[in-house]
Every structure is written in C-alpha cells, then in structure tokens.
Amino acid sequence: MNVIAVDDEELALRDLTRSLEKVWPGCELHGFSSSKRALDHAEGHPVDVALIDIRMPGMDGLELAKRLKDAQPGAHIIFVTSYEEYAIDAFAVHATGYLLKPVDLNDLKRELTFVYEQSRRTSPGSTSPSRVRVQTFNGFDIFVDGKPLAFKRSKTKELLALLIDRRGARVTTREACAVLWEDAPYSPSQSSYFRSLVTDLRSTLASVDAGEIVVKQRDSLAIDPSLIDCDVYHFLEGDPIAINSYKGTYLPSYSWAEFSLSRIEPSRK
Structure with missing residues (x-):
C-alpha cells in the first residue's frame, strides 16, 4: 500500500x-x-x-x-x-x-x-472470496461456505493442518508419517493407516465439493494455496488484518508446528 x-x-x-x-x-x-x-x-x-x-x-x-x-x-x-x-x-x-x-x-x-x-x-485483480477458509491462529479450523468442517478422525484433521502448514510444498507418505507419529518408527502398518487417512481426508472434502484443495500425486500430497483463504498465508504476505489477528498462537494442538514459528516470529530462529 x-x-x-x-x-x-x-x-x-x-x-x-x-x-x-x-x-x-x-x-x-x-x-x-x-x-x-x-x-x-x-x-x-x-x-x-x-x-x-x-x-x-x-x-x-x-x-x-x-x-x-x-x-x-x-x-x-x-x-x-x-x-x-x-x-x-x-x-x-x-x-x-x-x-x-x-x-x-x-x-x-x-x-x-x-x-x-x-x-x-x-482491486481490479481481486477474485471472489474462497469458499474454503482456514484458521491457524488461536486454534485450527476449516470452514466451507461459512460452516465448520467436521472430521471423523483427529489424525485426518492433523494431516490437513500439516498440508496447510507446508503452503503447497509436496509431502511424501514417509515425511508425513514422520511428522504425525514422531515417536514411532516407519512401518508397513503405519503406511497403511496413513493411506486410510488420505482416503478419509479426500472423501470429507469431496462431501462439501472442496476436494480440489488437495492435490494428490503418486506418493505425495499438497494443498493448493490459491483455493483457500488462510490467515497465516495472509500474515506472511503482510496483510494487516492477519497481522493484527495474530496473538502468538499458531496451530497450538500440534507440537510439530513449533518448528514453523520462525517464519511467523523471526526472533525465534
């Protein structure tokens, strides 16, 4: 501005x-x-x-x-x-x-x-608001058309949080498992359970016609940042509304999110 x-x-x-x-x-x-x-x-x-x-x-x-x-x-x-x-x-x-x-x-x-x-x-280049809004500050929630999206499994919701955190970067099965089960060694049973989480995530999003926000390729997943309205993305772009809404809490339910705070609070590096 x-x-x-x-x-x-x-x-x-x-x-x-x-x-x-x-x-x-x-x-x-x-x-x-x-x-x-x-x-x-x-x-x-x-x-x-x-x-x-x-x-x-x-x-x-x-x-x-x-x-x-x-x-x-x-x-x-x-x-x-x-x-x-x-x-x-x-x-x-x-x-x-x-x-x-x-x-x-x-x-x-x-x-x-x-x-x-x-x-x-x-602004001439602006687009209509996204149907999908994601809150990462002071808790994690996803809203579609203004309504909160419910998940059958807490790990499915955490997987989505991880993809949101990566901002479009691809996450492989092994990488995701290492984050979601940080204390457990990678195993075939873990891989199998992860595939069930992916199926659950995609079906949950598809049920509200929002399946396109997750991009799946052979052994990786990614979020499409252009299709969601996310507070942390706006924050990193310098949006004053998002900056003013940040009170020092980012994805508080997930211990792995602590490593991402250096992007939000450079002093933590």
Whole structure:
C-alpha cells in the first residue's frame, strides 16, 4: 500500500508517520508538510491512502482531498484533525475516515484495516472470496461456505493442518508419517493407516465439493494455496488484518508446528 501523510505542523507529522510505521510497517510511506508537495507527489506516484490534516495554510485539507480524488479516484482519504466540526465537510468529499488528534493507535489501526479490506475486495485483480477458509491462529479450523468442517478422525484433521502448514510444498507418505507419529518408527502398518487417512481426508472434502484443495500425486500430497483463504498465508504476505489477528498462537494442538514459528516470529530462529 502507498500511503501519504500531510500536516503542516512538523511535530504532528512526525507523530503521525511514526504511528503509521507501527500500525502498518509494510506500507510505502511518504510524509509532506505542504499540500502542494503532496499533490505534486500524487500526480506522479500511486496513492492508496492519504491521511490529511484539514486546517493548513494555502490549500487546506478539504481542497487537497478534492484534488487528490480528481488525480486518483481510488485513493482513500482519512482526515486527521483537532476539530470535530469539519466532519460533515469531510464526508462530503467522500472521505473514508475521520480521526481526531492526538491519534489513538487502535483507532488508526481500525481505519487502515477497513481501508485495506475495501481495497482488497475492489482491486481490479481481486477474485471472489474462497469458499474454503482456514484458521491457524488461536486454534485450527476449516470452514466451507461459512460452516465448520467436521472430521471423523483427529489424525485426518492433523494431516490437513500439516498440508496447510507446508503452503503447497509436496509431502511424501514417509515425511508425513514422520511428522504425525514422531515417536514411532516407519512401518508397513503405519503406511497403511496413513493411506486410510488420505482416503478419509479426500472423501470429507469431496462431501462439501472442496476436494480440489488437495492435490494428490503418486506418493505425495499438497494443498493448493490459491483455493483457500488462510490467515497465516495472509500474515506472511503482510496483510494487516492477519497481522493484527495474530496473538502468538499458531496451530497450538500440534507440537510439530513449533518448528514453523520462525517464519511467523523471526526472533525465534
């Protein structure tokens, strides 16, 4: 996301940009103390979100917002001001949000999360939401058309969790068995039981017309990440909604998931 912050008061601009860096560390951020410089930038660079003070000398924030919208109709405008009385004027120029100074981090996070979600839904390259949603933070569950999917065997559900964790990488029978039964040596009986889990997984998914999310080849399985809406995938892509939802717990029921935490929390490496 390309973000600009505009405020003629240097201290206020510095505070706002610092808050933005905390709440949305992955954004491309530019700060301007002049409406003219902000507009010059917007005429040559993409702007997804503009956080604008209203009372500024010369071109005020309301005029800047109108001209930004002319230059980039898809830009989201969030006014950041000390004055409540401008709210009606602000929304007359189709502002997305209105924050009062001093800006509260939670309020800023809420506004940016809303903007991000709106942009993701309406961007030209966006696709319709997946029928299959997977939750890996604070527990593991899979939902199809909004309904939780039930499994006959807990190991079948764990196998699916393992495939989700691998993010499309293929897992062989021997590799999967080594993870699912970490204390037991590989054996023909274990291999046979694993094949029954695969059959159970595929039939469970097929029962809700979601069988295509698992790709099976001779001696390996993989998930198709493009067909699921998964919180950890969005997290790793820098999605602020997913980042804000992560509370330090990933696939907590499975001990093997501890080894994947280094991807989520680099400090654990």
